[in-house]
Amino acid sequence: MTPVIELRNVTKAFGSGTxxxxxxxxxxxxxxxGHEFASIVGPSGCGxxxxxxxxxGLTTPxxxxxxxxxxxxxxxxxxxxxxxxTFALFPWLTVLQNxxxxxxxxxxSDDAKRKRSLKLVEIMGLEGFEExxxxxxxxxxxxxxxxxxxxxxxxEVLLMDEPFSSLDPLTATHLREEVxxxxxxxxxxxGSVVMVTHNxxxxxxxxxxxxxxxxxxxxxxxxxxxxLPRPRNPRSPELYRVVDEITGMIA
Amino acid sequence: MSQMIGxxxxxxxxxxxxxxxxxxDDLLLExxxxxxxxxxxxxxxxxxxxxGDLILTDEGKRFLSRGSxxxxxxLNRILSKTPIFKFVITFIKQHEEAETTKDDxxxxxxxxxxxxxxxxxFRWLVEWGRYALLLRxxxxxxxIKVVQPTTAQPTASxxxxxx
Numbered sequence: 001m002t003p004v005i006e007l008r009n010v011t012k013a014f015g016s017g018t019x020x021x022x023x024x025x026x027x028x029x030x031x032x033x034g035h036e037f038a039s040i041v042g043p044s045g046c047g048x049x050x051x052x053x054x055x056x057g058l059t060t061p062x063x064x065x066x067x068x069x070x071x072x073x074x075x076x077x078x079x080x081x082x083x084x085x086t087f088a089l090f091p092w093l094t095v096l097q098n099x100x101x102x103x104x105x106x107x108x109s110d111d112a113k114r115k116r117s118l119k120l121v122e123i124m125g126l127e128g129f130e131e132x133x134x135x136x137x138x139x140x141x142x143x144x145x146x147x148x149x150x151x152x153x154x155x156e157v158l159l160m161d162e163p164f165s166s167l168d169p170l171t172a173t174h175l176r177e178e179v180x181x182x183x184x185x186x187x188x189x190x191g192s193v194v195m196v197t198h199n200x201x202x203x204x205x206x207x208x209x210x211x212x213x214x215x216x217x218x219x220x221x222x223x224x225x226x227x228l229p230r231p232r233n234p235r236s237p238e239l240y241r242v243v244d245e246i247t248g249m250i251a
Numbered sequence: 252m253s254q255m256i257g258x259x260x261x262x263x264x265x266x267x268x269x270x271x272x273x274x275x276d277d278l279l280l281e282x283x284x285x286x287x288x289x290x291x292x293x294x295x296x297x298x299x300x301x302x303g304d305l306i307l308t309d310e311g312k313r314f315l316s317r318g319s320x321x322x323x324x325x326l327n328r329i330l331s332k333t334p335i336f337k338f339v340i341t342f343i344k345q346h347e348e349a350e351t352t353k354d355d356x357x358x359x360x361x362x363x364x365x366x367x368x369x370x371x372x373f374r375w376l377v378e379w380g381r382y383a384l385l386l387r388x389x390x391x392x393x394x395i396k397v398v399q400p401t402t403a404q405p406t407a408s409x410x411x412x413x414x
Contacts, residue, residue, distance in 0.1 A: 125382075127323065141252070169257075169280055171254050173261055174254075234264060235265075
């Protein structure tokens, strides 16, 4: 089967063509399959976020090719949506309007956009907050809006860049659970999820496969398949064994 | 809100009973940071505190087993019986169309509940009131409104956890 996303020999360097190009990613070969939850982990500065931006077509690689369903990527891909660490909501728009932004440019009627956005309001537990502005929301609620905006366009791939890092630990616990529920919910499920995180426990708790990057320039040192049955207990010894193994590779 | 649900989920991972210091330790949190969530969950009857242990109640387990609409329904029922919500909702309902202004509610809190910090209490009421579909608030106009029961009840079909 053709992978959903495929990166072949992808290299990214800033200031290429100068005497001292600064390589961020080097020789990345990676495929994302349909129906998988993949996580990219590595120390800060290993190019994880750049890798995500390249997958989505937001940044072009210096060298190498990116394919989406077997076709070369030339522009931002419609079938993907991104969730950001800092939520990236528009402060002057309400919750409902922020979600509708996720449908901008889609050729559907305003009525259909409103209907689909309200569906996401319901699924994300945001009923009652439709008219609220981001400044009135807690971090957890803001990231719910971020998820709703990403999922409203029914993406095939959901990309998440450190989605829980700016939340307090209790809220992060809760939202991880919610994201796993969403992934299993046929009404909204993106086929695949790619999550970038520096938190190894979080990756092992959530993902089917972990791609481990080294420090700059980022290269893949290992891919680990996580076969632990779901639902997983984040505090089980089996889980910690895998966490220790992966942490050892990065440290 | 999200913190409280997160805390209940952590309790569930520990089979429903765990020392509060262990939770703080596990999450790399100070005890102080944990307390607002503990207080909220205790107020709602979702957990009990017993000699340093946090215990998930049956009501708390029921809450966790519901999807978001079901959780809102439970909170709607529980919060509308708490003295502070009862008190404030009765006050707002005295106005035409069960709607008044933020300033009006703040004055009411200052007058009737002088021990509470009025602005903080107002923000808390709005956050929980919105979540539980008890209150609607428009920060542009400063208008706050009591949601009438007919619109507050999600239909039964939406109650199950989406799986």
